[in-house]
Amino acid sequence: MPASEVKEDCFRLPQNLTVRAITNVQQEILQFLDKTASTTIELDDDCQVDISFIQLLEAARIYAGTAGKHIALARPASGPTLDVLKRSGFLEGMSAEDLKFWLHQGGIQ
Amino acid sequence: MSFPDPIAVFRTEAAELLEQIEAGLLDLNVNLGDKDQVDAVFRGLHTLKGSGAMFGFDALAAFTHHCETAFDRVRKGEVPATRELVTAVLEAKDHMRALVDTPNGDHEATGEALLANLRAAVDGANNPGTGVFAKAAPGQNHFKIRFSLPQNAMANGTNPLPLLDELRELGECEIVADRSAIPSLELLAPTDLYVSWEVELLTTQPRSAIDDVFIFVMDEMQLDVTTVEPAPAARTPAKTQAPAAETLPAAVPQVVAAAPAAQPAPAATALVDAKQKKASENVRVPAEKLDELMDRVGELVIAQSRLSQLAGGSGDLQLRAVSEDVERLSGELRDTMMVLRMVPVTQLxxxxxxxxxxxxxxxxxTIELVTEGETTEVDKSVIERLADPLVHLVRNSCDHGLETPEERRAAGKPEAGHILLSARQQAGEVIITIKDDGRGINKERVRAKAESSGLIAPNANLTDQELYQLIFQPGFSTAQTVTNLSGRGVGMDVVKRTIDALRGTINVTSHVGKGSEISLAIPLTLAIIDGLLVRVGDGRYVIPLSAVEECLELPIEEDMRSRGRSFISLRDSLVPFLRLRDLFRTGTKPDPFQKVVVISTGSERVGLVVDQIIGDHQTVIKGMSKLHHDVATFSGATILGDGDVALILDVGHLVAEGQQQEAHLRAAG
Amino acid sequence: MSASILTVDDSASIRLTTRVALSNAGYQITEAVDGLDGIAKLKAGQFDLIVTDLNMPNMDGLTMIRELRKMPAHMGVPVIFLTTESDNDIKQEAKAAGATGWLTKPFDPESLVKIVRKVLGR
Known part of the structure; x- marks a missing residue:
């Protein structure tokens, strides 16, 4: 019973994105990234997020970068995700690249 | 293996605790809202009480208990910290020291009086309406924090987010995540924590509040907290108002203000929390063990120099090689030893x-003490001996140098007088400077006093430096009123004697109305010196190399010509010289190729005529026996490589002798 | 949605104190009487936090914590243990077993709630 479903290159993540479920999320994202050249991550509005997930997406960006693949969020981070980004100090000192990925700010593309 | 006496260990510990307590109280006196210092003083008192009781210092434990209780109430916010309270506990602290030193002495009356003081201070402070605490601007602490939680923190149930929230609740807070350690996805252990944090925090809370946030992970995490010193803004007003203060070096100074209790506290004063200094791994060694080790190293250096003499005299190449190795190693050992003996002047x-x-x-x-260069390191025996002279000098500055607030106002100076105490190293010497922005030395008064007490001839032609040096003569004091502190003419001559004994020099500069500066230049280390080994007659002598300026030939015809007038001309200036052969009454004939070794102490120079210069010699100074204590010409003795004894010349004394000879000749001619 | 807490203690009076304090603070409480019972409750459900005693019959607290840390379903769940002394060795052992924090007995209800809030952040 996969908690996520695949539609085109869009990858919808499960609700629980905390350390409790993060090991499964890692496997699923890895598999998905390997299948497609360009991945768009879709987050549930009322998903549960903690730092392990922010860490995971950062790791996924590095992975995609070295594998020559593209990864993006379907919508700018909001709700619980944005809250964790704020509280964990990720928003401070973000590069233009980071702002574009997490908040869809700055870059034209 | 013997264990150190626990009582002695306790005494050492108690002395350290008392110093900590004192430092905390003094900081607190400047900033009554400093909760860190309240905690520090409380902890110190608490430990002192506990260990005191354990080692049978019952009177100490009982007495300290009362002070601890008072500070506990301050800590809990039941009683505000007031200057009265700080002063009461400072006085009580001296009593605690007495109880440590002489636990069986008759201290009861003093103790009761001090406790009565303390109670009055606490009650007075507690009296609603005083409200000092409420009005005192609470000191904000500025912390820079770097931390990383244990890697398995998240897996073991620690969520970093609430911890970060807690930090934010402490005050104004900026948190930046460092994610540079996050690996690529396939390498990520997703439940491990790779992120670390940098935090800047402005808070009225003490440092311990940060520890409280991390209490459950403290042992396994990395936490690096540094206190950011307050901006130097507090010093600016003093600078713009006082022209003399401008000459104070700008290097991050520690400013400690001390004001009479009756006066309002000086405006915000920069404070350095010296207690935040990083604790590093240290091993505590009793000072005597270090001295013992130093002695051994000294013996080794002597044995080594015998070995090199033997090796040098033999044709055995292998022996020479070994000897050279030993020489190098013992040199390195000596250097290491020297470093071990060096302690920062902080405590002093x-x-x-x-x-x-x-x-x-x-x-x-109102006196503001600024200290600089506290990390400058000096041989520990030098530090011990410097304490008394410095006390005299600082007292002198406070008492005579600085004017009363009224006088200062009238002179257009800020009311608070400044005293700068600084230390720095300079080519094998440590320079300790005591500088004030007071009234300066009145040259006319010094001259009048010196003339009336017969130290100098009326209208004698003296340079400023010569005139200033007179204040270090025994019995000299220009103070018109004798105060409790100084002005009895006792002290300054002690300064001179001690500095001479340390083979140091004193330099005085002063400007009327602007202040005075007294610099002490002391050799960094005492026990081993580099010396110049010379021969005079049949004896060998060591001249400290640091004092040697140059060596000259003294051709026999020049020697003949100069008889009766003991001067040589050295680059257009006449330098008096002493014939050591005559001084030591060797009864030998002069060597046909005599040498002059020019030695100096600061600005004074004198030439020493010797028969032969043997060469550089590393010398372990041995004290002279009591029998020879009065022999002023020599400062010590050393054992030469061949087992003979050589005396070490006392440079200060010989220079003075040379100058005296010059003065006589001048007076005669 | 209030957080749910599992309390594990063989003492009925402590369980009661804990339940009252935490319920009043708005948490959902499930009780277990020893380590073995605790593991059974963990297999049956999800909890946001566990408060456990260390000295218990059948299965002691340390063993339960070690077992719990092997269960993927409970990855990262915070565990607070109760200890009678401020004994550092026991703290270290429990931390090594995977505990998150501790509370020293005897405790008052406020400090229990404070610790739970500190760890959960809510």
Whole structure:
């Protein structure tokens, strides 16, 4: 019973994105990234997020970068995700690249 | 293997605790809202009480208990910290020291009086309406924090987010995540924590509040907290108002203000939390063990120099090679030993904060003590011997140098007088400077006093430096009123004697109305010196190399010509010289190729005529026996490589002798 | 949605104190009487936090914590243990077993709630 479903290159993540479920999320994202050249991550509005997930997406960006693949969020981070980004100090000192990925700010593309 | 006496260990510990307590109280006196210092003082008192009781210092434990209780109430916010309370506990602290030193002495009456003081201070402070605490601007602490939680923190149930939230609740807070350690997805252990944090925090809370946030992960995490010193803004007003203060070096100074209790506290004063200094891994070694080791190294250096002499005299190449190795190693060992004996002047300087505090209290002056270069390291035996002269000098500055607030106002100076105590290293010497922005030395008065007490001839032609040096003569004092502190003419001559004994020099500069500066230049280390080994007649002598300026030939015809007038001309200036052969009455004939070794102490020079210069010699100074204590020409003795004894010349004394000879000749001619 | 807490203690009076304090603070409480019972409750459900005693019959607290840390379903769940002394060795052992924090007995209800809030952040 996969908690996520695949539609085109869009990858919808499960609700629980905390350390409790993060090991499964890692496997699923890895598999998905390997299948497609360009991945768009879709987050549930009322998903549960903690730092392990922010860490995971950062790791996924590095992975995609070295594998020559593209990864993006379907919508700018909001709700619980944005809250964790704020509280964990990720928003401070973000590069233009980071702002574009997490908040869809700055870059034209 | 013997264990150290626990009582002795306790005494050492108690002395350290008392110093900590004192430092905390003095800091608190400047910033009554400093909760860190309240905690520090409380902890110190608490430990002192506990260990005291354990080692049978019952009177100490009982007495300290009362002070601890008072500070516990301050800590809990039941009683505000007031200057009265700080002063009461400072006085009580001296009593605690007495209880440590002489636990069986008759201290009861003093103790009761001090406790009555303490109670009055606490009650007075507690009296609603005083409200000092409420009005005192709470000192904000500025912390820079770097931390990383244990890697398995998240897996073991620690969520970093609430911890970060807690940090934010402490005050104004900026948190930046460092994610540079996050690996690529396939390498990520997703439940491990890779992120670490950098935090800047402005808070009224003490440092311990940060520890409280991390209490459950403290042992396994990395936490690096540094206190950011307050901006130097607090010093700016003093600078713009006082022209003399401008000459104070700008290097991050520690400013400690001491004001008489009756006066309002000086405006915000920069404070350095010296207690935040990083604890590093240290091993505590009793000082005697170090001295013992030093002695051994000294013996080794002597044995080594015998070995090199033997090796040098033999044709055995292998022996020479070994000898050279041993020479190098013992040299390195000596250097390492020297470093071990070096201690920062922090503790020495620390004492003066209390002294200045007390002096301000007694004289009714507002005095700001600035210390610089506290990390400068000096041989520990030098530090021990420097304490007394420095006390005299600082007292002198506070008492005579600085004017009363009224006088200062009238002179257009800020009311608070400044005293700068600084230390720095300079080519094998440590320079300790005591500088004030007071009234300066009145040359006319020094001259009048010196003439009336017969130290100098009327209208004698003296340079400023010569004139200033007169204040170090025994019995000399220009103070018109004798105060409790100084002005009895006792002290300054002690300074001179001690500095001479340390083979150091004193330099005085002063400007009327602007202040005085007294610099002490002391050799960094005492026990081993590099010397120049010379022969005079049949004896060999060591001249400290640091004093040697140059060596000249003294051709026999020049020697003949100069008989009767003991001067040589050295680059257009006449330098007096002493014939050591005559001085030591060797009864030998002069060597046909005599040499002149020019030695100096600061600005004074003298030439020493010797028969032969043997060469550089590393010398372990041995003290002279009591029998020879009065022999002023020599400062010590050393054992040469061949087992013979050589005397070490006392440079200061010989220079003085040369100058005297010059003065005589001048007076005669 | 209030957080749910599992309390594990063989003492009925402590369980009661804990339940009252935490319920009043708005948490959902499930009780277990020893380590073995605790593991059974963990297999049956999800909890946001566990408060456990260390000295218990059948299965002691340390063993339960070690077992719990092997269960993927409970990855990262915070565990607070109760200890009678401020004994550092026991703290270290429990931390090594995977505990998150501790509370020293005897405790008052406020400090229990404070610790739970500190760890959960809510």
């Amino acid at each position: 300087f620390g004492r003066f904060r209390r002294l200045v505090h007390d002096l301000a209290h007694e004289t009714g002056k």
